[in-house]
Amino acid sequence: MALLEASDLEIRFGGVKALAGVSFHVEAGEIFGVIGPNGAGKTTLLNAISAVYRLDGGSIRFDGADVTGLRPHRLSRLGIARTFQIVQPFKAMNVRENVAIGAMFGHARLRTRAEWLAAADAALERTGLAPKAELMPPQLTLADRKRLEVARALAMGPRIILFDEVMAGLNHTEIERMIDLVKSLKQAGLTVVIIEHVMKAVLALCDRIMVLNFGAKLAEGAPGEVVSDAKVVEAYLGQRFAKAHASAQPAAGGAA
Ligand SMILES: Nc1ncnc2c1ncn2[C@@H]1O[C@H](COP(=O)(O)OP(=O)(O)OP(=O)(O)O)[C@@H](O)[C@H]1O
Ligand SMILES: [Mg+2]
Structure with missing residues (x-):
């Protein structure tokens, strides 16, 4: 069943259509990827869904x-949580309090400070940030600040999480850890939308991908199909990626 269904989304900034009639759906329990060039409208799409715009x-x-x-x-309390591309923790609050803010504003049922902090502690455990709960955000590495964003979204008790470039700026090891974290969310039954330029992560995680270009849908489908689509190679991935990806696949007709 489709958990999230967007029909003909349109967002204009002055004369510019940042989203020009985009429709898609996300099935319950899947990881849905959104990729495309800079300025394609990916963050705008996320802002449209989360009612920032x-x-x-x-x-x-x-x-x-x-x-x-x-x-x-209202959307967070219904179960739609998100992270921000530019991480924006409250600098005067420690990590635990920053995550508790997610529970306070976004959770449908929790009412007391003790409940918000308990939700924060659970989210910190799940994201591996528990040992850093008492640190202040400026003391965290970028990778941990990204985890903090994920933890804050988790503290809302969501059914779907929308990630905006949680892998950006991370090194190889940090990306592998973030991939494992997103996989664990799916295994726990969450539905996930990821906007991501790190193709290794997109290919490792996504059940389906949509490609945006100039505010419109360019392609959609299984990752393997989408990344070998000539339109997608031309608009976004480039020939180098296409060749590397093709040579990494088993030869057609070869043994499974
Ligand atoms: N608040 C805004 N005001 C005016 N224009 C905006 C605003 N937000 C986005 N845009 C424009 O909308 C278009 C899509 O931007 P968006 O940030 O959604 O791209 P993106 O796909 O997320 O790119 P990136 O990969 O660089 O993050 C761009 O032309 C951008 O300049
Ligand atoms: Mg963006």
Whole structure:
């Protein structure tokens, strides 16, 4: 069943259509990837879904109900959580308190400070940040600040999490750890949307991918199909990626 369904989303900035009628759906339990060149509209799409931007057109359904136009905190309480491409922790609060803020504003049922902190502690455990709970955000590495974003989203008790470039700027080892974290979320039954330029992560994680280009959908499908689509290679991946990817695949007709 589709957990999230977006129809004909349109966002305009002045004369520019940052999203020009994008439709897609995300199945419950899947990892759905959104890729495309810089400026293609990926973050705008996420801002449209999480109601950071008002839609100029289109509609959004979540779990069968029309949620178009609902405010961000209503959406979080329904179970839609997100991270931000530019990580933005509250600098005067420690890591644990930053995560508790997610529970406080975004969780549908938790009412007391003790409950928010308990939700924060659970999220810190899941993201491997528990040993750093008492640190202040500026003391964290970028990889840990990205984990903090994930933990804050988890503390909302979401059903779907939308990730905006949680791998960006991380080194090889940190990317592998983040891939494992996202896999563990899927295994726990969460639905995930990831916007990502790190193709290794996209290919390791996604069940399906949508490619955006100039605010419109260029392609959609299984990762293997999408990355060998000539339009996608031309607009985004480039010939070098296509050749490297093709040579990494078993030869057609070869033994499985
Ligand atoms: N708040 C805004 N005001 C005006 N224009 C905006 C705003 N947000 C995004 N845009 C424009 O919308 C287009 C899509 O931007 P968006 O940030 O969604 O791209 P993106 O696919 O996330 O790119 P990147 O991979 O670099 O993060 C760009 O032309 C951008 O300049
Ligand atoms: Mg972006």
